Amino acid sequence: MSNSGQGRATPTAENVRAHDDGKSAQAQKRPERSAAQQFFHDAAIKSADLVHREIIRKNMDSYFVAHDRGRSRFADWEAARQRCHEIKREAVNNLDKYLLQFEQNVIANGGKVFWAATSEEACQYVTELAVRHKVKTVVKSKSMVTEEIHLGLALEKVGCDVWETDLGEYIVQLRNEGPYHIVTPAMHLNRQQIAELFRDKFSEPNLTEEPEELVAAARRKLRKAFFAAEMGISGANFLIADSGVIAISTNEGNGRLTTSLPKIHVAVTGIEKILPRLEDLATFWPVLATSGTGQPITTYGTLIGGPKREGEVDGPDEFHVVLVDNGRSNLLAHKEEREVLHCIRCGACLNICPVYRHVGGHTYGTPYPGPIGSVLVPRLEGKEFEHLSYASSLCGACTSVCPVKIDLHHHLLHNRRDFTEKGSASARERLQFRLWRMAMQSPRIFALGGWLTRRALKMIYGFGLTGTIADPMRAWNKGRERVPLPQKSFREQWKKELKNGR
Amino acid sequence: MGVKGSRELILQRIRDGLRVAVAAPPRTESGPIFEHVVNPLERFQIECKANLIALTLSHDANESRAQLKAELDSLAEGEIHVQDSPVLRSMIEAIQINRPVKWSSQGAPAEASQATVSLAEALVAQTGSIFVSAACGGRGISVVAPCHIVFATVGQLVPDLETALRNATAQGMVRKNSFACMISGSSRTADIEKILVQGAHGPRRLAVILQQS
Amino acid sequence: MLEFPDSMARKVSLFVPCFVDQLMPQVAVDTLKLLRRLGCDVYFPEDQTCCGQPAFNTGFWDDSRPCAERFLRVFRDAESIVCPSGSCTTMVRQFYPELLKETASLEEARAVGRRTFELSEFLVKVMGLTDVGASFSHSVTYHASCHGLRELQLRDEPLRLLKNVKGLKLIEMLRSEECCGFGGTFATKFESISVAMGTSKADSIAVTGAEYVTAIDPSCLMHMQGILSKRNDRAKTIHLASILASES
Numbered sequence: 017m018s019n020s021g022q023g024r025a026t027p028t029a030e031n032v033r034a035h036d037d038g039k040s041a042q043a044q045k046r047p048e049r050s051a052a053q054q055f056f057h058d059a060a061i062k063s064a065d066l067v068h069r070e071i072i073r074k075n076m077d078s079y080f081v082a083h084d085r086g087r088s089r090f091a092d093w094e095a096a097r098q099r100c101h102e103i104k105r106e107a108v109n110n111l112d113k114y115l116l117q118f119e120q121n122v123i124a125n126g127g128k129v130f131w132a133a134t135s136e137e138a139c140q141y142v143t144e145l146a147v148r149h150k151v152k153t154v155v156k157s158k159s160m161v162t163e164e165i166h167l168g169l170a171l172e173k174v175g176c177d178v179w180e181t182d183l184g185e186y187i188v189q190l191r192n193e194g195p196y197h198i199v200t201p202a203m204h205l206n207r208q209q210i211a212e213l214f215r216d217k218f219s220e221p222n223l224t225e226e227p228e229e230l231v232a233a234a235r236r237k238l239r240k241a242f243f244a245a246e247m248g249i250s251g252a253n254f255l256i257a258d259s260g261v262i263a264i265s266t267n268e269g270n271g272r273l274t275t276s277l278p279k280i281h282v283a284v285t286g287i288e289k290i291l292p293r294l295e296d297l298a299t300f301w302p303v304l305a306t307s308g309t310g311q312p313i314t315t316y317g318t319l320i321g322g323p324k325r326e327g328e329v330d331g332p333d334e335f336h337v338v339l340v341d342n343g344r345s346n347l348l349a350h351k352e353e354r355e356v357l358h359c360i361r362c363g364a365c366l367n368i369c370p371v372y373r374h375v376g377g378h379t380y381g382t383p384y385p386g387p388i389g390s391v392l393v394p395r396l397e398g399k400e401f402e403h404l405s406y407a408s409s410l411c412g413a414c415t416s417v418c419p420v421k422i423d424l425h426h427h428l429l430h431n432r433r434d435f436t437e438k439g440s441a442s443a444r445e446r447l448q449f450r451l452w453r454m455a456m457q458s459p460r461i462f463a464l465g466g467w468l469t470r471r472a473l474k475m476i477y478g479f480g481l482t483g484t485i486a487d488p489m490r491a492w493n494k495g496r497e498r499v500p501l502p503q504k505s506f507r508e509q510w511k512k513e514l515k516n517g518r
Numbered sequence: 519m520g521v522k523g524s525r526e527l528i529l530q531r532i533r534d535g536l537r538v539a540v541a542a543p544p545r546t547e548s549g550p551i552f553e554h555v556v557n558p559l560e561r562f563q564i565e566c567k568a569n570l571i572a573l574t575l576s577h578d579a580n581e582s583r584a585q586l587k588a589e590l591d592s593l594a595e596g597e598i599h600v601q602d603s604p605v606l607r608s609m610i611e612a613i614q615i616n617r618p619v620k621w622s623s624q625g626a627p628a629e630a631s632q633a634t635v636s637l638a639e640a641l642v643a644q645t646g647s648i649f650v651s652a653a654c655g656g657r658g659i660s661v662v663a664p665c666h667i668v669f670a671t672v673g674q675l676v677p678d679l680e681t682a683l684r685n686a687t688a689q690g691m692v693r694k695n696s697f698a699c700m701i702s703g704s705s706r707t708a709d710i711e712k713i714l715v716q717g718a719h720g721p722r723r724l725a726v727i728l729q730q731s
Numbered sequence: 732m733l734e735f736p737d738s739m740a741r742k743v744s745l746f747v748p749c750f751v752d753q754l755m756p757q758v759a760v761d762t763l764k765l766l767r768r769l770g771c772d773v774y775f776p777e778d779q780t781c782c783g784q785p786a787f788n789t790g791f792w793d794d795s796r797p798c799a800e801r802f803l804r805v806f807r808d809a810e811s812i813v814c815p816s817g818s819c820t821t822m823v824r825q826f827y828p829e830l831l832k833e834t835a836s837l838e839e840a841r842a843v844g845r846r847t848f849e850l851s852e853f854l855v856k857v858m859g860l861t862d863v864g865a866s867f868s869h870s871v872t873y874h875a876s877c878h879g880l881r882e883l884q885l886r887d888e889p890l891r892l893l894k895n896v897k898g899l900k901l902i903e904m905l906r907s908e909e910c911c912g913f914g915g916t917f918a919t920k921f922e923s924i925s926v927a928m929g930t931s932k933a934d935s936i937a938v939t940g941a942e943y944v945t946a947i948d949p950s951c952l953m954h955m956q957g958i959l960s961k962r963n964d965r966a967k968t969i970h971l972a973s974i975l976a977s978e979s
Contacts, residue, residue: 056921056923059921059923059924060923063923063924063926063927064923064927069927069931074712075712078712079712089552090551090552091549091550091551091552091553092548092549092550092551095546095548095549095551096551098546098548099548099551102545102546105542109536109540109542110536111532111536112529112532112533112536115529115532116529125693125696126696130523131523131524131525131527131528131529132523132524133524133527133528134524137521137523137524140520140521141521141523144520144521181719182709183707183709183710183718184709187709200708200709200712201709202709202710206711207710207711210710227710227711227713227715228715230710231707231710231715231717231718232717234718235717235718235719238719239629239719242719243629258687259687259692259693260692261692261698267705267706267707267708267718268705268706268707268718268719268720269661269705269718269719269720269721270718270719272657272660272661272699272719272720273661273662273719273720275657275697276657276658276661276662276697277658287528287532293687294683294686294687294692295680295683295684295687297679297683298678298679298680298682298683299551301679301700302552302645302679309708312565312568312645312702313645313647313679313700313702314702315569315701315702315703315704315705315706315720316661316699316700316701316702316705316720317647317699317700317701317702318697318698318699319692319697319698319699319700320696320697321692321693321695321696321697321698322696323696324652324696325652325695325696328652328653328656328657328695328696328697329622329623329625329626329652329655329656329657329658329659330625330626330656330657330658331652331656331657331696331697335696339528341524341528341531345528345531345532345535346531346535347535348531348532348534348535348536348538349534349535349537349538350535350538351538351539351540354535354540370909370910370912370928370931371924371928374924374927374928374931375924375927406789406790406917406920406921407917407921407924408914408917409877409910409912409913409914409915409917409925409928410788410877410914410915410917411877411881411910411914412877412878412881412882413877413881413908413909413910415881416881429787429788429790431790432788432789432790433790433792434790435790436789436790436791436792437790437792437793441790441791445789445791446791449786449789449791449794450794452785452786452794453786453794453795453797453798455780456749456780456781456783456797456798456801457780457797457798457801458780459777459778459779459780462749462780462781466749466752466753469753470753470754491919491920491922492918492919492922492957494922494926495922495923495925495926495929495957495958495961496926496929496954496957496958496960496961497956497957497958497960497961498957499754499953499956499957501754502753502754502755502756502757504756505752505753505756506747506751506752506753506756506759506760506775507747507752507775507777509756509760510763510775510777511777514760514763514775515775517763517767
């Protein structure tokens with residue numbers, strides 16, 4: 017049975033059932049918490065969760081072994097990244113032209129194209145379509161955009177049973193959670209948890225924990241849905257302008273069945289997924305697979321160009337492409353940020369990000385977690401998620417791994433600058449930096465300020481006030497030993513002894 | 519349809535956004551991104567093995583027929599679904615199998631099909647892939663049954679993805695077909711603890727009979 | 732004093748990160764000692780304060796800009812500017828041009844940036860040395876600080892220097908390139924994540940069994956030391972400059 021009634025809420029801690037070591041790590045739900053407060057709350061819990069850390073660590077380590085192997089299959093991986101960057105740059109810098117070419121070709125092939133400016137518009141189109149065709153069952157293959165626009169919820173509201181068919185997505189749907197990771201949605205779970213879930217939801221108490229058996233059980237359940245569904249919803253990894261096809265990269269075959277069996281196929285996609293030419297896939301297919309999972313290519317590279325044609329054996333009667341803007345076009349005007357639209361949603365930046373590895377995918381509270389989410393979501397969703405751009409040590413690992421060479425960590429810096437300039441920083445912080453700036457203009461004030469700080473801290477520590485409200489370093493001293501305080505600064509030593517040394 | 523959509527609005531936003539000039543450095547010239555495939559047949563064999571594709575080479579039509587018979591005999595009882603092409607018609611007729619055969623001209627494969635048999639548009643050595651289209655018996659034929667058998671000849675083998683896709687464009691494959699798929703193995707998933715399990719929703723077994731004459 | 736054939740008396744201006752000056756002065760003292768031993772004529776411009784990185788990283792570019800312009804004034808006549816910090820060197824070389832893009836100081840920023848070097852980069856690439864005559868008989872593991880690694884592309888310079896230190900046993904750290912979690916104001920703003928990342932790093936250090944962990948960035952070392960001490964771990968932090976300055 018599909019997930020009843022509630023639909024797929026945006027993942028927050030209250031609907032996350034974390035790893036089960038006997039104690040559920042369910043956070044207290046406080047509706048008056050802002051997204052930022054919720055983030056801090058969840059981050060603190062997850063950062064300290066060592067079992068979670070170990071699970072993610074193992075997953076990421078095995079990913080990187082595969083990724084290294086995958087890169088070595090290229091004669092020149094850096095050239096591949098550069099080529100992908102340039103093709104995407106060409107696509108995005110001519111977005112209107114290529115979208116129009118794509119639309120023209122889709123229509124010529126018998127498909128329909130709907131341009132949705134907002135999530136609401138996109139959901140309205142699809143739900144109206146479902147209602148008109150009296151759709152009872154919908155099967156869905158993986159699409160991050162459908163998470164972004166909350167399409168599952170919208171369809172359930174009009175009475176449809178929505179089945180996530182990507183195994184990882186199906187698992188988290190049964191748990192009433194959002195996906196943990198954009199490529200491996202159930203990464204945070206082990207086989208015991210999945211077995212328990214299936215035993216309960218499928219009423220199959222004898223199911224073992226063997227992955228083979230679990231996959232077979234899911235296959236049995238979902239196969240019924242595939243053959244019964246009147247509507248199949250997919251995403252698109254790429255939209256090919258010169259041929260009017262969408263390209264979908266999968267391994268399981270769920271994307272294939274979703275787009276072959278039901279009478280209506282709806283592909284929901286961001287407008288930025290455009291590639292100019294079919295042959296561009298010769299580079300993008302291997303690059304996406306290598307970055308996403310370390311494979312040389314995904315098992316199925318499906319190209320859909322329209323509904324079933326005259327003379328074809330099978331296929332949907334209708335093919336709809338829903339082009340979703342939802343704030344993406346705003347990024348085009350931004351000289352620096354335009355390249356963020358190059359993203360092919362491979363997930364590599366999530367896998368390498370040390371912040372992601374320590375707080376996990378659900379903590380971000382958005383469909384797009386990790387570095388790309390931290391860069392993109394504040395721009396798409398606004399002020400409520402600006403804190404994500406600050407939740408980074410700017411280590412730059414993401415940038416080094418991005419297959420389309422998005423300068424991710426520098427975009428975080430730009431985000432911080434833009435948000436501060438438009439007034440998002442607190443008055444306190446603005447004052448702090450104003451004072452700091454003034455102090456830094458004068459070496460005397462700087463030296464004096466430093467000296468006073470050291471003396472004050474010595475006193476505060478001496479009185480045993482470490483970690484209390486009187487301790488200006490209390491945030492530091494919470495999880496770390498105090499910084500030892502030197503007697504003399506370097507400049508004092510220079511003045512007194514070192515200047516004239518040799 | 520109730521909701522109108524925002525085609526003009528979105529295009530306008532895009533055009534406005536693109537008016538902001540962004541430096542466009544020239545495209546870099548670089549060497550090959552992939553190693554040139556020197557021996558396609560050898561490479562195809564290596565990649566198929568890695569992809570867990572059951573590839574057998576046959577020297578002639580007789581051997582191919584024998585191979586097909588062996589594949590079909592190894593299946594459980596039940597109907598098979600075959601692409602209605604003259605080549606496959608004659609192969610199936612020659613091997614006289616004792617099980618119901620549904621042809622693609624009669625419709626889509628039944629859910630309970632034990633196996634499907636189809637031709638391919640091309641084979642790709644670089645990635646060990648089978649390129650199929652709607653003309654190869656439709657969409658479901660390469661995904662519905664637990665076993666998918668492909669019959670191809672070595673003349674269909676191309677060295678790399680770029681060649682396959684360029685050919686597809688040049689021959690209008692995508693214009694003529696509503697569907698095409700680059701298949702590089704059996705259906706699989708690693709969503710449970712990153713352990714690879716074959717036969718998720720698609721075929722567990724992908725067998726290729728490659729005739730060398 | 733050892734003679735190094737390729738070195739002339741180089742005039743070096745020492746760029747001491749603000750928090751090193753006030754909280755970890757030994758790093759600067761050892762940098763000075765080392766450069767002098769190698770025959771450099773080292774000067775510390777006393778007018779320097781801070782390169783402006785904290786404000787820049789937090790998005791307060793308007794507050795950072797005056798610090799940058801000040802830095803350019805202070806170091807205007809310097810021949811070579813050497814800094815025992817990858818992140819501060821990055822600020823000057825990589826980010827000043829961006830910060831000062833719309834100002835009259837852009838050209839000067841680029842010029843000064845070209846003369847600013849992180850310590851190991853100066854030793855290996857400018858002075859052409861990989862053996863600085865150091866001696867340090869302890870086991871050491873190396874943490875690859877992010878700015879030095881990914882912004883300055885310093886991958887093997889520090890390691891080559893370490894490999895030539897007499898008596899030093901270099902033990903490779905698994906995940907040496909994973910961020911330690913300091914990240915500037917991130918360390919206090921997102922304290923729980925910063926500490927979690929630091930404990931993962933401390934685990935990697937502990938596995939090596941090394942007595943010391945070293946890096947080219949004092950901020951990483953300050954953060955890691957806080958975590959190592961809290962856990963009573965065996966390893967102690969030490970800056971690369973202090974190892975290279977050591978002759979015992």
